[in-house]
Amino acid sequence: MTDPVLELRAILGPKGWLSGIDAEPYQRDWLNRYGVAPLGVARPANTAEVAAVVKLCREAGLAVVPQGGNTGLCGGAVAEQPNAVIVSLSRMAAIGKPDLDSGSIVVEAGVVLAALHEALEPHGLMFPMHLGAEGSARIGGLIGTNAGGSHAFRYGMMQDLVLGLEVVTPDGAVWDGLRAVQKDNAGYQLRKLYCGAEGTLGIVTRAVLRLYPTPRQQAGALLVMPDFAAAVSFGAFLRGEAGEFLTGLEFFCDVGLELALRHVPDLAYQLETRGDVYLLVELASGSARVPLDDILASALEWGMEQGLVLDGALATSGAHRAQFWRLREEQPEGQRLEGEQLKHDISVPPGAIARFIEAGARICQDILPGVRINPFGHLGDGNIHYNLSPPEGRVDFDGKAGRFAEALSALATQTGGSFAAEHGLGRADPQGTMNPGVLVRSTL
Amino acid sequence: MTDPVLELRAILGPKGWLSGIDAEPYQRDWLNRYGVAPLGVARPANTAEVAAVVKLCREAGLAVVPQGGNTGLCGGAVAEQPNAVIVSLSRMAAIGKPDLDSGSIVVEAGVVLAALHEALEPHGLMFPMHLGAEGSARIGGLIGTNAGGSHAFRYGMMQDLVLGLEVVTPDGAVWDGLRAVQKDNAGYQLRKLYCGAEGTLGIVTRAVLRLYPTPRQQAGALLVMPDFAAAVSFGAFLRGEAGEFLTGLEFFCDVGLELALRHVPDLAYQLETRGDVYLLVELASGSARVPLDDILASALEWGMEQGLVLDGALATSGAHRAQFWRLREEQPEGQRLEGEQLKHDISVPPGAIARFIEAGARICQDILPGVRINPFGHLGDGNIHYNLSPPEGRVDFDGKAGRFAEALSALATQTGGSFAAEHGLGRADPQGTMNPGVLVRSTL
Known part of the structure; x- marks a missing residue:
């Protein structure tokens, strides 16, 4: 057999293969806890190249590790053993034209989440997935880890937002499941199974995503609570009062707020009171005829009367709402710098x-x-x-x-729960060709 | 080996095994198109009995066909070959106490959908799955076929409403996946895979279902449209105007209305105009502060001005809304009697x-x-x-x-769609121990 690296180069071209020092930016995870130097990084330009790389790696006995934005926290997108090829989807970042009537869009797996949000803006439709890493996380990685984020309890996780998929399977074949329909029971729900499979069942190359109408109005508030029990009680009340408008209901603690304020420049806390626990509330409606601000203000008033809310402020603009959210979203960075x-x-x-x-x-x-x-x-x-x-x-x-x-x-x-909610398992939990060491450990 | 029927009787007791004439009611599907006489019908009382039956059938080389309400349209719940045991879940119909704080409930697979709706009524929570057969369809069958129904575009299909599952696998083991959390990525999404697997991967015995707050108000209308294009245009407008309140958006045709009116007693059409196409619209909100009726009335007015709506009526009560829905839901019965x-x-x-x-x-x-x-x-x-x-x-x-x-x-x-949307594939599409002939055909 000829040198697999030479063959990979031939498949991928000079832009498509990185090794040595050029491969270093892909080697370690975001928290710098996982990852050994791979044989190299393949950067395929299309599905056919992904398929050719997987086929060749299989024949050459090389492990294949797909990588999206490499924002994961569990090491699922970096190599565990030296004889591995990282397949970065970053060059496959095409965004299709949204189907406005059907509420769907076809995207390549390397599309960055924030780029998708931006591309949809002029069309009155949105993709309702929001998380701290959205400026770098890519669609393929979000699918591989079945990401959730702050809007999941209203709109669902990736498995709920993926209508169809194109996947390169471990034998290098291309599975075409790019259908744009919610109700599809012609066979097993493979499109759901690939969500959260962390690359162990194949590499997602394209996806049909479900879109929702952009809300016509939003409202938001930051609330200061005495303790967790108060936050939970107030949350239950709000689920009743604000019904289907409730889009975000996030909690954080004073410990995390302090770490963010200490380490992150330009971050400011603007309320007078500090508490043990904080709630970020976001409401959104597709109808202009819902009194969102009134509903939120009344709920806040009720919470203060009940002693569940110590202090609070309604956001006066989208920019103001974004300031509130930064207090929560900068905490991972603040804690990392600590x-x-x-x-x-x-x-x-x-x-x-x-x-x-x-x-x-x-x-x-x-x-x-x-x-x-x-x-x-x-x-x-x-x-x-x-x-x-x-x-x-x-x-x-x-x-x-x-x-x-x-x-x-x-x-x-x-407590009836799970120790792997929305980040995936990666290498944080005790393997083959497909992303060895992730999810399933075998003796290959 | 001893006679498997004797062993099955010993496992199940006298109430748990039906054969000969007693098994006949379980033999044929609802449309009387599929089903041969099985060896007998097992009616286990609990998960352990289901597991024992599956184990015994596997050892004896008998096919296992799980059956819920037997309301399916594709023959997935009846036997294709004589040497089969139908496992009816009808005796496993216990409904747990709803977890009000978490919005979930544990039920046995034999629970009839309408019985679940009724049991939830006093608790202010609802299970948002609605379909014509809800008076007889059982939870296990709804999961096996990944049922959708009229509210699916707002609340999702069964795969979206199932948080956890207990499944007896083909080797007679019990897989405990009864977790009550939406975000659970500890391993592959088996709970999603079992939805729509039509009994070929195991028998669902219990499920944790996701509940939603009961709406505080509802509104409904029946609209008469000149043609399909008008119905689609009006539907798109309504998705924009009625945003997250839109719970039902059903269409039917004059051909089906005529069949229902001809054959179903007590059914009456109360509007003056007939059209080619009709729309049933239902809005629901968890908040009392949304002007639902106004929103619907304005949309109707707009539709008439645009020539998209020929005639229409807003429902004045829940009973009135139910009358509108019967015009659609009695059509399968009307057409069957034709x-x-x-x-x-x-x-x-x-x-x-x-x-x-x-x-x-x-x-x-x-x-x-x-x-x-x-x-x-x-x-x-x-x-x-x-x-x-x-x-x-x-x-x-x-x-x-x-x-x-x-x-x-x-x-x-x-057209980019699927020929198996929400009824499953069953035996309508061109086998094993587990539900042979359904979904997967092999040469066993």
Whole structure:
């Protein structure tokens, strides 16, 4: 057999193959915890090139690791062993014309989420997936990890927003499932199975995504709450009052706010009161005839009367709403700049959030007294991003990372939840050709 | 080996095994087109009994065919070969206590959909799946076929409404996936894969279903339209105006209305005008502060000014709304009583509905001049139930059933759609222990 690298070069052309120093930017994950140097990085220009690369790697016994924006937190998009080819979809970033009547669009897997948002703006339609990494996360990675984000409890996760897929399967064949219909039961729901499969069942090359009409009006508020129980009670009330308009219902803690304010320039907290817990509320309606601001103001008033809300402010503009959201979205960056950290992505039934937070705090303080706990996440669907920083004055976790992960995973399961909510499993959990070490570990 | 029937009797007890004349009610499908006499009907009382039956059948080489309400249209719940055991879930009909804070409920697979609706009424929560057969369709069958129904474009299909599942796998093991969280990416999305697998991957025994708050107000209207193009245009306008309130957007034709009025007692059409096409519109909101009736009345007025709506009436009460819906929901019964019929369950991108209907009519009239075409379905998601009756005066389709199916399937694919939308594939499409002949045909 000839040198597979020469063959890969021949398939991909000079722009399509990176090795040595050129491959370094692709090697490590965002948190710099995972990834060894790969044989090289393939940057195919189209589906046929992806298929040819997969076929060749299979024949040559090389592992294939698909990579999107490489914003993942679990190492699913970087190599675990040296004899691997990273397949970056970044050159496949074409955005089709939206089908306005059917509410759908065909995109290549390398499209950056924010670029899709922008491309849709003039058309009155939107793709309702929003998350902190949207400026760099790519559609293929969002599908591979079955991403959720802040709007998932209203609009669903990627598996709910993907109508059709084109996938290069592990044998290098192209599976054409690019149908633009919601109701499609002709065979098994493979399009759903590929969502969250993290590249182990193939490489997603194109997708048909479901679009929604852009809301005609939005409203938002930042609320300061005394504790988690109050946040949960107020959230339940709001789900009743604001019904189908509720688009975002995010919580965060003062620990995380402090870390963001400390490390992120230009970030300002504008309310007078600080609390233990904060809620970000966002309402949106497709109809101009819904009194959104009134509904939100009344709910806020009720919460203050009940002692559930200490302080709060309604956003007066889209820019003002964006300022509120930055307080939450800069927290991962703030905590990263603080030093070492442990991240857990947990999901519990929404009614059990307060119980999980209380029990989790006791468990973590037992393991390492003074550990700083920074949970934030999505109150609407019970998804908690449970992040730890060492106690003030310490730089590490005293070798106890595994104990935290085990204890929190056990607590999540015991609470009826999951220890892998929306970030995927990646290499954070204990393999073949397709993305070895991710999701499934075998002895290949 | 001992007689498997004796062993099945021992597992199931006297109430749990039916054979001979007692098994007859389970033998044929609703349309009386599929089903041979099974070895017998197992009626297990719990998951352990289901598992024991599957294990025994596997060892004895008997096919296992799970059956819910047996309301399916594609023969997926009846036996294709004599050496089969029908497993009826009808005795497993327990409904758990709803988790009000989390918006979820655990139910056994034999629960009838309408019984679930009724059980939820006092709790202010609802399960948003509605279809004609809800008085007899059971949860397990709805999951097996990944049912859709009239509210799917707002709330999703079964795969979107199932949070967790318990499944007896083909080897008789019990897979416990009964988690009550939306965001769960710990491994492949098996819960989604089981939806629509029609019993070929195992028997669903219990499910965690997602609940929504009961709307505080509803509004509905029946509209008479000159043609399909007008119905599609008005539908697009309404999706813009009524945004997230739009819960139902159903179309039907005068052919189907006539069949229902002819054969179904107590059914009355109360408007003065008849048209070629009709729309049923339903709006619902969780907030009391949305002017639903005004929104619907203004849309109706606009439609009349534009010449898209010939006549229309707003429902004045829930009972009135139900009368409107019966005009659509009694059509399958009306057409069944008219005589022989052909049914096709097609899905196209919503924007392509009018095009499909026009092209389909030309094709069908070419195949058999005078054939009566009765398409009805869901304008919001492009799902067309495309039903044929023979020309007036004829009792059959002149042996052309296969040609209709082939031509319509080709047209659906060509239009970017699917020939199996929400009824499943069953035995309508060209086998194993698990539901042989359904979805996957092998040479076992």
